[in-house]
Amino acid sequence: MSTLDKKAGKFLPLTEATYLILASLTQPRHGYGIMQDVEALSAGRVKVGPGTLYGALTNLLQQKLIRRVGESADGGERRKVYALTPLGERVLVLEGERLASLSRLAADVSKRLGGTP
Amino acid sequence: MNGEKTTKRVFRMMMAWNDQKEERWLSDQAKSGWHMTSVNAFGYTFERGAPADVAYRFDWGPGCRRDQSEYLGIFRDSGWEYMGRRGRWNIFRKPVVGGVVPEIYTDPQSRIRMYQRVIGFLCAFFAIMVGQMVPQISREASPANLGRFPWVMTIYCVLTAFFLYGIVRMVFVIRRLRRSAPTPS
Numbered sequence: 001m002s003t004l005d006k007k008a009g010k011f012l013p014l015t016e017a018t019y020l021i022l023a024s025l026t027q028p029r030h031g032y033g034i035m036q037d038v039e040a041l042s043a044g045r046v047k048v049g050p051g052t053l054y055g056a057l058t059n060l061l062q063q064k065l066i067r068r069v070g071e072s073a074d075g076g077e078r079r080k081v082y083a084l085t086p087l088g089e090r091v092l093v094l095e096g097e098r099l100a101s102l103s104r105l106a107a108d109v110s111k112r113l114g115g116t117p
Numbered sequence: 118m119n120g121e122k123t124t125k126r127v128f129r130m131m132m133a134w135n136d137q138k139e140e141r142w143l144s145d146q147a148k149s150g151w152h153m154t155s156v157n158a159f160g161y162t163f164e165r166g167a168p169a170d171v172a173y174r175f176d177w178g179p180g181c182r183r184d185q186s187e188y189l190g191i192f193r194d195s196g197w198e199y200m201g202r203r204g205r206w207n208i209f210r211k212p213v214v215g216g217v218v219p220e221i222y223t224d225p226q227s228r229i230r231m232y233q234r235v236i237g238f239l240c241a242f243f244a245i246m247v248g249q250m251v252p253q254i255s256r257e258a259s260p261a262n263l264g265r266f267p268w269v270m271t272i273y274c275v276l277t278a279f280f281l282y283g284i285v286r287m288v289f290v291i292r293r294l295r296r297s298a299p300t301p302s
């Protein structure tokens with residue numbers, strides 16, 4: 001296991017909101033762009049309020065999972081733009097693997113209990 | 118409406134741990150047609166208008182002013198109107214549409230983290246206060262002051278009780294939130 005993976009593993013598991021925020025940053029976005037994308041990614045199920053988002057961005061910046069890559073200035077408003085760091089990408093991938101193995105297990109369990117997998 | 122007042126000023130104390138009580142009170146004002154226009158350390162100014170269902174939310178914002186425009190921008194972009202500050206609390210409002218009450222914190226974990234920032238602030242303030250008190254108390258305790266009513270001590274006791282009460286209140290708010298949030302942060 002690489003040192004990057006070891007470092008990344010310490011951040012797991014992520015909350016749902018954190019996972020979706022990181023997932024939306026597979027391409028650089030500003031704060032409000034993240035809020036809109038999280039809602040789209042989760043098919044409207046998860047909405048992230050501005051307090052939650054600002055707090056998450058502050059934490060993720062401190063943890064160096066994301067970084068600021070500049071500013072966008074449309075409509076005269078300046079907005080900071082965020083992107084994943086290499087560490088953030090690893091965290092997202094490792095959490096994805098964890099969720100995928102859980103999801104395979106979940107399908108199996110549901111089938112055994114007679115539900116729809 | 119002739120001759121009726123169209124603005125009012127309300128003097129109102131606010132304890133740092135009573136954010137939700139203030140939110141409800143401001144929403145009640147809006148329901149009866151009084152809409153907040155400004156806020157300062159002593160209270161609020163309201164303007165008369167049509168009764169409306171409006172959510173007010175208090176947020177313990179970022180410590181550094183450097184980030185203030187990014188912080189306010191995220192709230193503005195998502196439809197929250199910034200109304201001003203009371204101490205370290207930033208006040209926002211957004212209309213309630215179709216019975217859906219909007220929230221600025223959408224999971225308990227992030228709300229807990231906000232209250233932890235409030236506790237951190239109260240504790241720091243309290244520590245500084247105690248640091249000021251200790252030398253004063255030892256001066257007050259000199260024999261020359263015996264027999265006089267200990268005003269300074271009384272004030273310090275009240276202040277200490279006040280802060281401890283605030284910190285305990287916040288701890289209980291966080292515990293209640295934790296119980297509703299079984300998942301790890």
